[in-house]
Amino acid sequence: MEFNWESFLDPYIQTVGELKIKLRGIRKQYHKANRHSPIEFVTGRVKPVESIKEKMALRHISYEQLAQDMQDIAGVRIMVQFVDDIEEVLAILRKRKDMQILHERDYINNMKSSGYRSYHVVISYPVDTINGNETVLAEIQIRTLSMNFWATIEHSLNYKYKGKFPEEIKKRLEITAKIAYQLDEEMRQIRDDIQEAQVLFNPPNRKVNDGVGNSDDTDEEYR
Numbered sequence: 001m002e003f004n005w006e007s008f009l010d011p012y013i014q015t016v017g018e019l020k021i022k023l024r025g026i027r028k029q030y031h032k033a034n035r036h037s038p039i040e041f042v043t044g045r046v047k048p049v050e051s052i053k054e055k056m057a058l059r060h061i062s063y064e065q066l067a068q069d070m071q072d073i074a075g076v077r078i079m080v081q082f083v084d085d086i087e088e089v090l091a092i093l094r095k096r097k098d099m100q101i102l103h104e105r106d107y108i109n110n111m112k113s114s115g116y117r118s119y120h121v122v123i124s125y126p127v128d129t130i131n132g133n134e135t136v137l138a139e140i141q142i143r144t145l146s147m148n149f150w151a152t153i154e155h156s157l158n159y160k161y162k163g164k165f166p167e168e169i170k171k172r173l174e175i176t177a178k179i180a181y182q183l184d185e186e187m188r189q190i191r192d193d194i195q196e197a198q199v200l201f202n203p204p205n206r207k208v209n210d211g212v213g214n215s216d217d218t219d220e221e222y223r
């Protein structure tokens with residue numbers, strides 16, 4: 001009998017939809033609270049049937065094992081501004097009651113040989129459908145804008161070369177990965193310097209309504 005892809009993928013489509021809404025909701029809450037959001041933007045996709053079939057053949061995964069053995073049929077990506085934001089996103093995910101973290105793969109501290117960097121979290125996620133409750137696996141990838149820039153372009157080039165880059169191109173991609181890493185480092189540095197400057201210019205005892213036409217208070221402020 002033909003495998004019913006539509007009914008198999010329905011819970012995954014629902015999972016990606018729910019996760020995108022929930023994660024974008026976190027960003028909205030930070031903005032409302034006027035705080036820096038560790039989440040910049042969120043994208044998601046259900047793996048196309050053709051890609052699932054290719055990966056099944058490559059990994060010798062049977063239809064019976066598909067739901068357990070392929071962890072990224074539902075995939076959500078969280079982009080962050082700074083490398084430290086990744087830890088903050090992880091802390092948020094670890095506290096959540098609506099998903100359970102099964103594995104974490106840290107390709108930030110353990111960069112792949114390609115130069116790929118990203119933090120992967122595999123979760124189990126329960127979805128309610130009209131046929132009852134079903135738990136599916138989903139992969140959440142967390143990365144900076146710079147890592148995303150690199151991975152997006154490398155992925156599209158990879159498609160062309162089917163994973164077998166000529167040696168020279170491979171080397172050049174490794175160099176661009178280094179540049180992407182340096183960009184993250186430099187941005188962190190700039191942010192830290194700006195925060196330091198803000199602290200210097202906004203001493204905690206400074207009055208909100210300072211200055212003009214209030215000569216009585218002026219001396220106080222500089223003491």
Ligand code: 0O2
Binds near residue numbers: 040041042043044
């Ligand atoms: P906004 O803030 O109005 O742009 P959907 O489920 O239809 O909302 P879908 O189909 O997953 O979204 O779209 P896609 O293309 O995956 O993009 C998801 C969100 O990420 C969209 O925002 C894009 O604008 C945003 N996005 C994609 N690439 C970038 C990028 O490089 N930088 C920034 N800042 N945002 C990006 P929304 O949800 O439509 O909202």
Ligand code: 0O2
Binds near residue numbers: 112116150151152155
């Ligand atoms: P898609 O949907 O095209 O992105 P494997 O699948 O063998 O790489 P594993 O253990 O199943 O390994 O999962 P892993 O490594 O945690 O995550 C695989 C996914 O990470 C890939 O999905 C990519 O999205 C991303 N990824 C891993 N390595 C690289 C890399 O070198 N370059 C880029 N651009 N992305 C990478 P897929 O399967 O490619 O699917």
